[in-house]
Amino acid sequence: MYVTTGAATGIHDILAGQRSRISFGRWGSLHCETVPARGIVGTIA
Secondary structure (H helix, E strand, O other), X not given: OOOOOOOOOOOOOOOOOOEEXXXXXXXXEEXXXXXXXXXXXXXXX
């Protein structure tokens, strides 16, 4: 099974608090809820 990350469905604006459920039939499902970004402390090397 392959799962696309936007290549076939496009990119869409979302807001914190929005929810999504993706069903994979007998293999289960994926539930997501967006949260506000909290920022990054320090630097990324």
